[in-house]
Amino acid sequence: MVIHPKVRGFICITAHPVGCEQNVQEQIGITKAKVGSATGPKRVLVIGASTGYGLASRVTAAFGYGAATLGVFFEKPSSETKPGTAGWYNSAAFDKLAKQAGLYARSINGDAFSNETRARAIELIKNEMGGPIDLVIYSLASPVRKLPDSGEVVRSSLKTIGQPFTASSVDTNKDAVVQVTVEPGTEQEIKDTVTVMGGEDWALWIEALNQAGVLAQNATTVAYSYVGTEITWPIYWHGTIGQAKQHLDNTAHELSARYQAQGLHAYVGVMKSVVTQASSAIPVIPLYVSMVFRIMKEKGLHEGTIEQANRLFHDVLYRADGTPPATDEEGRLRLDDWELRDDVQQACKALWSQVTTQNLWETTDYAGYKNEFLRLFGFDRKDVDYNADVNPDVSFDVVQL
Numbered sequence: 001m002v003i004h005p006k007v008r009g010f011i012c013i014t015a016h017p018v019g020c021e022q023n024v025q026e027q028i029g030i031t032k033a034k035v036g037s038a039t040g041p042k043r044v045l046v047i048g049a050s051t052g053y054g055l056a057s058r059v060t061a062a063f064g065y066g067a068a069t070l071g072v073f074f075e076k077p078s079s080e081t082k083p084g085t086a087g088w089y090n091s092a093a094f095d096k097l098a099k100q101a102g103l104y105a106r107s108i109n110g111d112a113f114s115n116e117t118r119a120r121a122i123e124l125i126k127n128e129m130g131g132p133i134d135l136v137i138y139s140l141a142s143p144v145r146k147l148p149d150s151g152e153v154v155r156s157s158l159k160t161i162g163q164p165f166t167a168s169s170v171d172t173n174k175d176a177v178v179q180v181t182v183e184p185g186t187e188q189e190i191k192d193t194v195t196v197m198g199g200e201d202w203a204l205w206i207e208a209l210n211q212a213g214v215l216a217q218n219a220t221t222v223a224y225s226y227v228g229t230e231i232t233w234p235i236y237w238h239g240t241i242g243q244a245k246q247h248l249d250n251t252a253h254e255l256s257a258r259y260q261a262q263g264l265h266a267y268v269g270v271m272k273s274v275v276t277q278a279s280s281a282i283p284v285i286p287l288y289v290s291m292v293f294r295i296m297k298e299k300g301l302h303e304g305t306i307e308q309a310n311r312l313f314h315d316v317l318y319r320a321d322g323t324p325p326a327t328d329e330e331g332r333l334r335l336d337d338w339e340l341r342d343d344v345q346q347a348c349k350a351l352w353s354q355v356t357t358q359n360l361w362e363t364t365d366y367a368g369y370k371n372e373f374l375r376l377f378g379f380d381r382k383d384v385d386y387n388a389d390v391n392p393d394v395s396f397d398v399v400q401l
């Protein structure tokens with residue numbers, strides 16, 4: 001099969017296995033060059049491990065610290081007519097490269113919100129991993145959650161709270177700057193968004209691992225969050241999704257208190273804006289990302305998911321001098337510190353009011369945004385021949401639920 005990108009709205013419905021493998025290789029190369037500390041995690045569970053921040057965390061744990069990793073994700077292998085998803089190919093590549101490096105790697109392809117997936121993960125940890133988990137990374141981004149007991153399906157929404165919000169955004173199909181209006185969510189929509197993207201499921205994972213005796217004494221758990229800036233607050237931090245992220249903050253405090261005797265350190269890790277499948281779907285964010293990328297690249301501050309994950313592990317969680325992580329006043333780990341620097345944000349604000357369809361490519365890093373978006377799916381890499389026939393059927397050692 002010859003595989004080219006097929007972009008539909010904010011998603012690409014095809015993915016390239018060779019390009020995805022190259023992406024994973026690249027993340028491994030960056031990690032090996034940067035990380036290298038004697039002490040790090042030994043057995044790591046990554047929930048949401050196939051793309052974005054979760055994949056970068058898995059790569060960092062395995063190739064930066066030699067950790068055994070168990071990855072959970074929800075992806076699709078290829079069918080007769082369609083290639084698999086990027087997360088499927090990424091995970092296949094990770095599995096192959098980790099095993100080649102002599103590292104334990106296991107993956108579960110299933111719904112992380114379900115009790116069955118938790119049970120299978122615990123079984124694998126008990127039977128195969130040779131000891132308890134000392135780091136749990138929670139990196140799910142999902143528009144929908146099937147509640148584990150009732151089976152009820154709950155949907156999240158990306159809406160404002162109170163007032164509609166109109167702002168510039170980019171229509172990535174037309175490469176045009178447009179005005180979008182985001183409507184306020186109802187009370188029910190706010191509640192549902194918290195149910196899907198808040199901390200309830202994270203807490204269920206920790207509880208299940210602890211009850212099964214597979215959570216190490218003094219373990220660490222980090223759930224990823226986004227706070228952003230004034231430009232994105234109305235749609236994000238002050239919107240329905242922000243309520244879910246605030247619930248995550250509360251959950252971190254609750255978990256640390258509940259499992260104090262076990263010495264659990266539960267953190268929210270506030271990460272910077274990056275291009276992922278999840279962030280491309282949020283109005284306003286792709287235009288903001290195009291601007292902030294340009295500014296941060298000019299200042300030599302640019303980071304993608306792998307640089308952020310490397311920095312989180314190396315400079316924050318597992319510091320060479322053994323000191324505990326620095327947190328903000330809410331107890332959160334702030335990896336968005338460079339993005340939120342005054343000089344970066346002032347430059348962003350100045351640019352924000354000037355950007356138009358005509359000057360989009362010159363004034364922002366829209367080209368970089370488009371390239372990174374296609375690369376998420378294994379496309380737009382110079383080292384891959386996209387006209388070559390490729391086998392889309394890539395299988396690997398995965399527990400299929």
Ligand SMILES: NC(=O)c1ccc[n+]([C@@H]2O[C@H](COP(=O)([O-])OP(=O)(O)OC[C@H]3O[C@@H](n4cnc5c(N)ncnc54)[C@H](O)[C@@H]3O)[C@@H](O)[C@H]2O)c1
Nearest residue numbers: 048050052053073074112142224225226273274276278279
């Ligand atoms: N992208 C950003 O700019 C950004 C910035 C800061 C924080 N974050 C946060 O990072 C976290 C991860 O987001 P991302 O941007 O890396 O997203 P992503 O879309 O790249 O990754 C989502 C992951 O969740 C998995 N997943 C989704 N539904 C699942 C389910 N039901 N069962 C099992 N796995 C499932 C996917 O397979 C994938 O591995 C989110 O909490 C997000 O808010 C993202």
